[in-house]
Amino acid sequence: MLMVITLLTNVAARGMVRRVSRTALPVGRGI
Structure with a gap:
């Protein structure tokens, strides 16, 4: 088990990291 x-x-951690990276990278670059 x-x-x-x-x-x-x-x-699950990898999936979350991918989602966060996809959403965070563009925002970080925009700022």
Whole structure:
């Protein structure tokens, strides 16, 4: 179970980072 949880958390973290980076980079450049 621990391995499955870690994999899910890693995938979720990567997804969040991608979403944040896509939304934050353009705003940071605009400012």
